[in-house]
Amino acid sequence: MSRDAYQRMLRELPFQHMADTPTVKYYTDWKIFEERLNLENSSIEDRIPSVLEHLDYNVVLGVGARVLKEPMGVRIRLLGEGWDGDPRPMSLVGVHSKMHAYHAYRWNTGLLVEVDDGVSFGDLVIASLGGNAYTGHHIILKVGDRAKGRVLVVDYAGPSRGLKTLVIESTVGREADVSLDMLALHSKEHAVYSLTHVVAGDESNVKSKVLSLGGAMSRVQVDYIVEGEKAKLSTLASAIGREGTKSDVILNSVNKGPESEVMVNARGAVLNKGYLALRGSAIVSEEARWASSEIEIQVVIMGEEARGHAVPVLEIHSGDVAKANHAAGISHVLEEQRFYLKSRGLSDEEVSRLLIAGIVEFSGLVEDLKLDPFKLLAVDAREA
Amino acid sequence: MGLEVIGLTVRVRDKIVLRRVSLNVDYGTVHVVMGPNGSGKSSLAYAIMGREGYEVLEGDIRVDGESILNLETHERALKGIYLGMQDPPAIPGVRLSTLLIASTNKRMGVSELTKIANPKVVKSAHRIASEIGLSAELLQREVNVGFSGGERKRGELLQAIILEPKIAILDEPDSGLDIDGIRKVASYIGSLRDSGRAVMLITHYARMLHFIKPDTVTVLIGGEVVARGGPELAFEVEEIGYEGVRRKYGSQSTQTVNT
Numbered sequence: 211m212s213r214d215a216y217q218r219m220l221r222e223l224p225f226q227h228m229a230d231t232p233t234v235k236y237y238t239d240w241k242i243f244e245e246r247l248n249l250e251n252s253s254i255e256d257r258i259p260s261v262l263e264h265l266d267y268n269v270v271l272g273v274g275a276r277v278l279k280e281p282m283g284v285r286i287r288l289l290g291e292g293w294d295g296d297p298r299p300m301s302l303v304g305v306h307s308k309m310h311a312y313h314a315y316r317w318n319t320g321l322l323v324e325v326d327d328g329v330s331f332g333d334l335v336i337a338s339l340g341g342n343a344y345t346g347h348h349i350i351l352k353v354g355d356r357a358k359g360r361v362l363v364v365d366y367a368g369p370s371r372g373l374k375t376l377v378i379e380s381t382v383g384r385e386a387d388v389s390l391d392m393l394a395l396h397s398k399e400h401a402v403y404s405l406t407h408v409v410a411g412d413e414s415n416v417k418s419k420v421l422s423l424g425g426a427m428s429r430v431q432v433d434y435i436v437e438g439e440k441a442k443l444s445t446l447a448s449a450i451g452r453e454g455t456k457s458d459v460i461l462n463s464v465n466k467g468p469e470s471e472v473m474v475n476a477r478g479a480v481l482n483k484g485y486l487a488l489r490g491s492a493i494v495s496e497e498a499r500w501a502s503s504e505i506e507i508q509v510v511i512m513g514e515e516a517r518g519h520a521v522p523v524l525e526i527h528s529g530d531v532a533k534a535n536h537a538a539g540i541s542h543v544l545e546e547q548r549f550y551l552k553s554r555g556l557s558d559e560e561v562s563r564l565l566i567a568g569i570v571e572f573s574g575l576v577e578d579l580k581l582d583p584f585k586l587l588a589v590d591a592r593e594a
Numbered sequence: 595m596g597l598e599v600i601g602l603t604v605r606v607r608d609k610i611v612l613r614r615v616s617l618n619v620d621y622g623t624v625h626v627v628m629g630p631n632g633s634g635k636s637s638l639a640y641a642i643m644g645r646e647g648y649e650v651l652e653g654d655i656r657v658d659g660e661s662i663l664n665l666e667t668h669e670r671a672l673k674g675i676y677l678g679m680q681d682p683p684a685i686p687g688v689r690l691s692t693l694l695i696a697s698t699n700k701r702m703g704v705s706e707l708t709k710i711a712n713p714k715v716v717k718s719a720h721r722i723a724s725e726i727g728l729s730a731e732l733l734q735r736e737v738n739v740g741f742s743g744g745e746r747k748r749g750e751l752l753q754a755i756i757l758e759p760k761i762a763i764l765d766e767p768d769s770g771l772d773i774d775g776i777r778k779v780a781s782y783i784g785s786l787r788d789s790g791r792a793v794m795l796i797t798h799y800a801r802m803l804h805f806i807k808p809d810t811v812t813v814l815i816g817g818e819v820v821a822r823g824g825p826e827l828a829f830e831v832e833e834i835g836y837e838g839v840r841r842k843y844g845s846q847s848t849q850t851v852n853t
Contacts, residue, residue: 477687508686539686546683549645553679554697554753555671560707564696567708568688568736583708 211298211305211314219311226307237487237519238458242401242427243309246373251318252341256368259395261585265335265364271347272339275319281359283329289320289348297322299348302379302407309403309429313375317346323361327354327383334359340367340374340400347376355383355411362391362579367400367425369590378406384438387415391575392432396425397590398454404430412438412467419575420447420476423586424457424486431460436470436501447476448573450566451486451518452587461490463505465498469532472503477572478520479565482513491523494531502533509540510569512562595658596620596792597642597675597761602653604641611637612817614653617810619761619792624783624806626795626828629814630836635796636680638814639763642794643677644670657761672700674760678750678767680796685737690749693737694719697757715756722755723748726778743770751779754786761792768802780805800832813839820844 225240255272269286270276277286289299300314325331338347351361367374382388396402402425410416422430436443449459463472478488492505509520524536543565551561563584570576570583597619604612612634619625629635641648642655644667654661657673665673685693694715696707704711720730728748738746747767754762764783768776784806786793795808803811803825811827813820815836821827821843831839 479687510686544683545646547685549640549643549667550679550683551685551688551693552667553643553671553677554693554757555668555700556696556707557666557668560668560696560700564688564692564707565685568685568692571689571692571708572687572736 213315216305216311216315219305220308220315223306223308223311225309237489238429239427239456242456243373243403246344246401247312249344249373251316252343252345252372254370255341255345256339256366256370258337258339258366259368259589261581261589262364262366262395265579266333267335267337269321269336270339271319271321271337273318273341273345275321281331281334283326283331283357284334285324287322289322293320297350299350299379300377302381302409303377303405309375313346313348313377313403316344317348317375317377320348321350323349323351325353325357325359328356329354329358331357331359334361335364336362337364337366338376340370340372340402342370343372345372345374349378351378351380353380353382353386353388355385357383357386357388360389360391362393365392365394365402365404367396367402369397369399371399374400374402376402376404380407381409382411382414382416384411385413386411389417389419391419392421392430393575393579394422394424394428394430395586395589396423396428398425400425401427402429404428406432407435408433409435409437410441410443413440414438414442416441416443418443418445419573419578420445420461421570421573421575422447422449422457422459423452424449424455426456428455428457429460430457432462434463434472435466436463436472437466438470439467440469441467442471443473445474446573447474448570448575449476449478449486449488450570450587451478451480451484451516452590453482453484453513456485458487459489463490463492463503465494465501465503468497468499468501470498470501474505476507477569478507478509478518479569480509480511480513480516480518481566483515484513485517487519487521489519489521491525492536493525494528494534496527498528499530500532501528502531504533504535506537508538510565511540511542512565597794598656599638599642600654600656602641602655603651604637605649605651606637606647610817612641615814615817615819617812617819619794621760621792622787622790623809624787624793624795625810625812626797626803626808627812627814628797628828628831630798633814634817635814636765637817639677639765639794639796642763643667643675676754676757676759676762678754678762678764680765680769682738682746682750684739686739688737689734690737691716691719691733694753694756697753701757719752719756723752726751726782727775728752744775747771747779751782755782759791761794762786763794763796765796766798767795768797768799776802777805800828803828815840815844
């Protein structure tokens with residue numbers, strides 16, 4: 211599709227595919243994106259914050275793209291501004307909304323990552339950094355059959371006022387066993403639109419850990435298409451609506467493969483004047499016979515003037531389902547819970563810190579990456 | 595010395611839940627508090643722990659002779675009091691192992707809540723969990739989320755052992771357990787006493803007392819102490835019921851049953 215076509219779509223499309231119902235539009239504050247759609251391309255990229263400096267990055271995407279090292283069995287190519295080869299960006303996602311079109315029209319760096327069949331590639335760490343205006347990154351990830359390893363995307367948007375879009379289109383081959391992890395850390399000055407699309411092949415095993423600490427407006431969406439027969443997906447997610455930030459975190463799954471299995475478990479916390487929508491739709495398609503899908507979302511309101519939503523949707527289109535459950539809860543910290551923790555020797559402030567840290571740690575990413583949850587929560591103040 | 599409750603009267607909202615309750619729990623002893631539902635047993639535990647809403651109208655609570663009435667709940671815990679709750683709440687987001695680390699760090703004076711200050715804690719937690727019949731996998735789960743009744747009880751006991759309190763208040767640690775579970779829990783309560791701790795054991799029934807001989811038994815009915823004695827009082831309760839105990843002892847001021 212030509213840039214002209216994307217430009218036309220940018221004018222004509224609504225902000226998201228199903229934008230006509232007010233309830234759908236409600237969760238993401240699109241006005242914040244709208245205000246920033248005309249930003250110039252960034253000229254200065256954000257620095258990786260000190261709390262994340264210790265990670266062993268393979269690729270850094272910022273104003274430009276830098277490939278630092280390729281793990282064995284992994285080939286990384288820069289797509290370049292005028293990439294016209296195969297695969298074409300957005301071919302997996304499609305362009306259904308203004309933000310998609312904006313991304314397709316404006317992304318300034320892109321990456322094709324191909325993992326060979328049968329390799330154990332260890333860790334592949336990609337940093338996607340925001341900048342002082344607009345930054346767009348596109349990653350196409352193709353994991354070969356029977357490959358094993360972990361891909362971690364660190365989506366960081368720093369203290370300068372900016373807009374970032376990040377789209378990751380990934381396919382996971384037959385019998386591959388991979389972790390696809392995402393750490394989204396955004397400052398109060400940045401609006402970020404992040405969309406990850408994962409297609410899992412036959413008998414593949416995909417584990418995914420997501421940690422989101424949003425900014426001015428962060429829309430972090432991951433769509434898992436569990437296409438293969440007997441493919442397995444398990445997702446653990448933590449999302450924090452920090453003080454004065456807005457986040458809409460969406461974890462969607464579609465079972466398409468017969469006997470495929472999906473488990474999505476997410477925890478969120480909203481602090482003072484924060485906003486967090488933690489959502490997910492779990493769809494079991496007609497062809498996914500004897501598939502299972504479970505989704506659980508819990509959000510705890512922990513501050514004054516904090517707003518939170520926990521929205522799970524389960525749609526079953528198959529007549530034969532092995533298991534299908536959905537649960538959601540939104541709650542304040544109960545006096546009983548606070549008393550219990552205080553009776554273990556923790557002050558009121560420590561109880562709050564422990565509860566927040568617990569939710570930050572829930573996805574397991576903090577532990578895997580040896581991060582301090584409190585330093586992560588404080589990144590805005592320290593790095594600004 | 596140990597825990598002293600002196601003439602304690604407590605109100606919750608508009609209701610008096612404890613009236614002039616006095617009892618001592620000395621170090622190296624097990625003091626059993628028995629009573630029917632709604633008799634004020636758990637209220638007594640909450641009042642000792644300083645729970646919000648439990649207003650002390652008169653009397654005092656002392657640890658080693660010092661009043662703790664002006665201390666907040668967490669300060670009372672750091673004084674060495676532990677409360678194993680009857681129905682501990684689920685804490686979504688906080689793993690049991692994280693809570694153990696945070697609680698032990700606080701007792702060691704370490705300000706970091708989630709970093710392991712003493713690696714022995716984790717090792718001990720795994721060992722004791724296994725000994726009391728708690729799966730080690732549970733340590734990695736969120737506190738009491740999806741735990742069975744028995745798992746919750748064992749989780750409370752595990753914390754009582756790991757946190758090494760001076761005074762352990764255990765509110766119905768036997769409910770929801772089968773006979774083997776009760777025997778095991780009783781044996782750990784015995785070891786808490788043997789290691790010099792003061793144990794206040796709250797229970798409905800005397801069944802646990804077949805496995806652990808209490809030093810003192812207090813019967814609480816309607817928020818008042820109606821009888822106090824040795825282990826035989828518990829079995830008398832079993833024989834004649836609380837109504838029988840109330841009829842026998844309740845018309846007079848607190849009765850001490852001679853052994």
